[in-house]
Amino acid sequence: MKLEHVNLTVRDPKTTAAILCELFDWQVRWEGESIYDGYTVHVGDTESYLALYAPPKEIQNAEESYYRAGGLNHIGIVVADLDMVEARVKAAGFVPGSHADYEPGKRFYFEGPDDVEYEVISYA
Template sequence: MHLEHVNITVPDPKATAKVLCGLFDWTVRWEGAAINGGYSVHVGNKDSYLALYTPGKKLITNGDPHYSRAGLNHIGIVVEDLDDAEAKVSAAGYATFNHADYEPGKRFYFDGPDDIEYEVVSYA
């Protein structure tokens, strides 16, 4: 078994897809019309992806997701070369933080497009 995808709501799925594909060497797997007059872009690899969705109406803000029921705390992404990934993230203008080295791997975090937090981890 494996996790196939996570669906997140973002203001501009095409813009978010462009950033994530550049950072993680992902591709657009699919894009098109979605439920409720919305639009989705699926980015990832052959095994898993993020579904980036925007509804056909104005988005609302519910506050800090760390304190919201069913809030999204972060999205974890495994990479082979942590230093290379951090260089790409920094070059794209995102500040990295919370660097850690504990079992089972090394990691860092960054607040990416749409203020979504990402954990980048390497088990190499």
């Protein structure tokens, strides 16, 4: 068994998709109208993806995820070249932090679009 996708509510699925495709070399797998008259864009690779959903009305940020049952705390993305992705993250205007070198790999985190935290990991 494997994880196929995660569905996130975002303000602008097309913009978020473009950023994530640029950072992680992903592709748009599908996009279109979706549940509750919203709009969704699926980004990822042939194995897994993020579904980026926007409802038809303006949304607000909820309370801190680490203190909310069911909160999304971060999304971990495995990459082959950590330094290259970190350079892309910086070029896109995001700030990498919480760097760690641990067995079996290295990682950093950044707050991406819609205040979603991403952990970028390399086992190379």
